[in-house]
Amino acid sequence: MSENSLIKDIFDKVLTKRSLFKDRNVLRSEYIPKNLPFREEQIKTIAQILSPLLKGSRCSNLLLYGKTGTGKTAVTKYVLKALEETANSQNLNLKTVYCNTRIAGTEYRILYELSNYLGLKIPFTGLALKEVSERILNYITSMKFGVIFTLDEIDFLVKNSGDNLLYEFTRANERLKEGSLSLIGISNDLKFKELLDPRVLSSLSEEEMVFPPYTAEELKIILSERAKMAFNNGCIDDVTLNLCAALAASEHGDARRALDLLRVAGEIAEREGALKVEEKHARIAIRKIDEDRMIDALNSLPLHQKLLLLASFGSQGQSHTGEVYLRYVKLCEANSIEPLTSRRVTTLLSELDMLGLVSATTISKGRYGRTKKISPLISFEVVKKVYREDPFLKHIVDS
Numbered sequence: 001m002s003e004n005s006l007i008k009d010i011f012d013k014v015l016t017k018r019s020l021f022k023d024r025n026v027l028r029s030e031y032i033p034k035n036l037p038f039r040e041e042q043i044k045t046i047a048q049i050l051s052p053l054l055k056g057s058r059c060s061n062l063l064l065y066g067k068t069g070t071g072k073t074a075v076t077k078y079v080l081k082a083l084e085e086t087a088n089s090q091n092l093n094l095k096t097v098y099c100n101t102r103i104a105g106t107e108y109r110i111l112y113e114l115s116n117y118l119g120l121k122i123p124f125t126g127l128a129l130k131e132v133s134e135r136i137l138n139y140i141t142s143m144k145f146g147v148i149f150t151l152d153e154i155d156f157l158v159k160n161s162g163d164n165l166l167y168e169f170t171r172a173n174e175r176l177k178e179g180s181l182s183l184i185g186i187s188n189d190l191k192f193k194e195l196l197d198p199r200v201l202s203s204l205s206e207e208e209m210v211f212p213p214y215t216a217e218e219l220k221i222i223l224s225e226r227a228k229m230a231f232n233n234g235c236i237d238d239v240t241l242n243l244c245a246a247l248a249a250s251e252h253g254d255a256r257r258a259l260d261l262l263r264v265a266g267e268i269a270e271r272e273g274a275l276k277v278e279e280k281h282a283r284i285a286i287r288k289i290d291e292d293r294m295i296d297a298l299n300s301l302p303l304h305q306k307l308l309l310l311a312s313f314g315s316q317g318q319s320h321t322g323e324v325y326l327r328y329v330k331l332c333e334a335n336s337i338e339p340l341t342s343r344r345v346t347t348l349l350s351e352l353d354m355l356g357l358v359s360a361t362t363i364s365k366g367r368y369g370r371t372k373k374i375s376p377l378i379s380f381e382v383v384k385k386v387y388r389e390d391p392f393l394k395h396i397v398d399s
């Protein structure tokens with residue numbers, strides 16, 4: 001066969017072969033399905049809490065929490081969309097504004113997005129935060145808007161910038177002569193509540209709602225509804241869906257993980273030229289997803305924790321904290337970095353333990369007190385592969 005016809009052959013195959021996917025987009029995590037099974041309670045309750053807005057009254061602030069992938073963002077957007085549609089059909093002055101505080105990044109950016117959405121122009125930078133919030137509140141009053149402002153992943157805002165902005169917002173209604181501003185805060189990390197001033201907390205959580213994890217059985221139903229839209233007929237069967245649901249439920253019932261698994265399994269099957277997505281593809285997919293997650297975790301560590309992780313690899317499988325500390329100090333010195341104190345390092349090691357990157361077990365040394373044994377939980381090969389991509393760490397892992 002000539003080269004030309006070889007290429008043509010490849011392209012022809014692609015063109016004539018039926019894809020396994022009908023619509024891959026419905027498996028993306030931003031996609032909001034028309035039905036959200038097992039969340040009727042939450043949908044109803046949130047709708048009830050927000051409904052005073054339709055009558056021109058302020059609604060309570062609301063705090064939603066639950067583990068990752070339990071439908072908090074999807075349910076909130078779903079209810080807000082319905083509320084907005086009703087308000088539009090009645091020509092009401094109601095504004096629903098959504099902001100993910102992790103993506104927005106700074107307090108200023110959050111305010112910028114809010115004012116932008118309301119139609120109030122503020123400069124991209126330069127004003128004091130107080131000035132911006134003042135302008136927004138005046139604008140809400142002058143337009144008589146009923147505003148519901150959703151702050152998703154609100155724990156990022158609080159951890160990075162404290163609760164000043166929330167304080168301003170939760171006090172806003174006392175200052176608004178007309179119109180109203182209510183907040184929906186969403187988080188998968190409840191510890192952020194400890195960082196809030198008690199007044200802010202009690203105001204933000206006028207209403208609270210928990211999203212429980214899904215069971216494997218529930219995930220199975222969520223997946224099969226989505227699979228009908230995502231895959232062509234006969235390209236996936238119940239056995240594979242069951243396995244994806246079970247694998248995703250084995251940590252906690254996380255719908256995002258289940259959907260990711262289904263999508264990656266589908267992509268693997270498609271690349272392989274398989275006629276349908278099978279169990280084996282789901283098994284490869286879970287390994288790939290876990291590896292990707294591990295790589296993300298490794299990359300997002302601060303420098304000292306990266307060095308500490310490297311120092312946790314000794315000649316034997318496990319080392320005492322003291323040995324890890326000595327190796328860490330050596331690494332720092334060899335690279336002209338000021339080492340942290342051993343106390344600080346102990347804290348960082350506990351964090352690595354929580355992230356599942358090392359295991360730290362306390363052992364008693366009799367009357368000499370207690371110490372910890374540290375063993376890495378990932379292979380040195382993986383760590384090397386990831387840190388070789390980092391220009392600074394490259395020569396350290398290779399030396």
Ligand SMILES: Nc1ncnc2c1ncn2[C@@H]1O[C@H](COP(=O)(O)OP(=O)(O)OP(=O)(O)O)[C@@H](O)[C@H]1O
Binds near residue numbers: 068
């Ligand atoms: N009950 C459900 N039915 C159908 N799909 C769902 C359901 N719950 C969640 N999903 C889907 O699962 C994915 C994750 O849900 P969502 O983004 O709402 O999770 P979350 O609770 O906000 O998680 P995180 O805390 O990580 O932000 C989305 O693609 C969403 O559409």
Ligand SMILES: [Mg+2]
Binds near residue numbers: 072073074152
């Ligand atoms: Mg979310």
